[in-house]
Amino acid sequence: MTVKVQLFITCLGENFFSPVLKDLVGLLERLGVQCEMPEGQTCCGQPFYNSGFQAQATGPARQWLKVFGPTDGYIVAPSGSCAEFVRHRYPEMFPPGTPEHAVAREISERTFEFTEFLTRVLKLTDVGACFPHKVTYHASCHLLRGMGLRDEPKQLLAAVKGLELVPLSEEETCCGFGGIFSVVYPEVSAAMLADKVRNIQASGAEYVVVGEPGCLMNIAGGLQKIGSAVAAVHMIEVLAARGDR
């Protein structure tokens, strides 16, 4: 039976990383997965919720449930942060007894972050990728601590042909993004990013692999600012590659 995936493209993914989303479709189809993209999806509401506007967050959350509720198959996001929010927060945001609660409970069972979907649902580590470069990996907080994905992303990378994974000092330390935090306290965010960029530079890698659109925006920007030779790429871009970059 064909595995069906509903693409949860996320607002950051959509507005800043269209090539990553195209790679996501390409990779999933290559693996024999049937993709659908539910129309009407916007943002999951996390930026509002985590900024203290929890009542406001129910607006986008309701829209999300309206769009994804009636779908079937797995829901897969290129982000651990958004997937975690939907999975863990929606059932609390809408109290038991409300129609949204039942939908939230149902979708929380079938919503996955991308590397989690590959390793735990499809049970794949080798996706037939080829990326002949020296890379290092930044462990995004919500992927790592939110979703508990410590080893899986690295197992996927280890199976990529030609890829040499080099360690990143302070790999599990936050890059300084933190959503609203980055603009409420830009100076502290800058100091955290500077540490991250310094460690990436020192790793000797050509690419830093990041699995989270928010961190990718931040880290890619930090590297761009200093004119670094290291490029930041999304995990999906590496796993979709066939030796073509």
Added chain:
Amino acid sequence: MSEIPSPIDFRANSRGVPPHIATSVKKATHHLLGTRATVVGYLGDEQWQLLRQAGHELRLHTINHLDAYLAQLEERVTAAGGHVHWARDGAEANRIVLEIAREHGVRRAVKVKSMATEEIGLNHALIDAGIETLETDLGEFIVQLAGAAPSHIIAPAVHMSKEGIAELFRTKLGVDAPAEPKRLTAIARARLRDAFVAADMGISGANFLIAETGTLVLVTNEGNGRMCTTLPPLHVAVVGIDKVVPDLASLHVLLKLLPRSATGQKLTCYTSFITGPSAQCGDGGPQEFHLVLLDNGRTRVLRDPQARETLLCIRCGACLNSCPVYNHVGGHAYGNPYSGPIGAILAPQLLGVQIAGNLPFASSLCGACAEICPVKIPIPEILIHLRRRAMEGDRIEGPVASPVVAAGAAAGAFALSQPLLYEAGSQALRVVQAPLRRGTWLQSLPPPADRWTTVRPMPAFDASFRQWWRTRTVEGRKQTRARRIRIAALLGGAAVTAVAALVTLRSRKGSNSHDIQP
């Protein structure tokens, strides 16, 4: 404590932190994290997780039955010959201590390091009343000498380098002090010996209070705790009501968690158990023991089921060490004695969000604190809960968000609830960014987006995926045409609204009072 405190401005405080402080802090916290990892490693992760869970459960049980355990504690302390006092707030606690001091004609007091007495400003109250008060923990001694506040729960002088401390000793003590930790310690030690002998009163906090036996437990490394609580004829302890543990068996679990998490020790050099005035045993020591039990906002925390677990804290400081924000700004940026992640959830509850409402935002919600916490306090969850208190308000307090910020959030949430509006916005951003676009980047943006671009450029808006997706099917291509017409109409309307909004906003500029959010 009569003056009305002003709101803590974390951004201003963190901007003023000199780079050498971050260096000192990071060096110390890395050392502490390293030793912690080693001793936790001896136990193995599985054992450690079981221990954390046990610690969590017994602390939660205790605070959920705090009334009963406090009553038992009072009874046992009294039975052991001690005196128990209840203080509703810091002012009352200070008054009680001063009264005891006055009754005994106290002129000189020595102190064991204590967060509760920092919280209530006891030193100021004593010194104002003419009582010479000396901190005897080495870190606290240094910080007191510098006229500063402690910047870490367990390492008060963590923000200072050994060179800075040597310089301080030279100017304040008039001694020849080299920048060598051993020599500096010897200088402090010589001063403190005399003070211990001369003191009329010893003041301590407590790491734990055992309800079953009425025993106060002090966990220390320098021996000053034992000196302060055995040499002077009077011992007064000021302790938060959250420090109670039911019995010795529970203490056993917490004593495994605390030193490992705090200093990376299996056990600290001294663990003192004090039950009543020790002179009763006939071997010297204080003739009187007073225990001041401090509320100061703790029962208010207890009333909030979503934040109650804040009171599980055993003050190990591990969350500070693991926090990337704390490591860059140090403790003083938090503007109160409780810093780091635990400070960011405790201070807004003790002081109110009116005063400390921007501390819950001083976190990237990375979760390192929750991962390291020995009693599993869900710190990120409580941070988000308190952000809500600050922005939307709840039954406890708030909101303190400016109307402009609240209106902005409402407008944003509305736009993101309407698919067509959202899509129109995404497409509009692709167009309007053109003049600012340099290749695939936006190097600088106007306020408030400049808060992002002053730090790093922003990737250019590029919402092209949906169109690409839709053109993969015939039906999708048809829908796309219809959608384009609707979006064009919407964008026309939006442009008019945006101009109107911009004009309104310009006229309101400068009237914003709270800078919690951009």
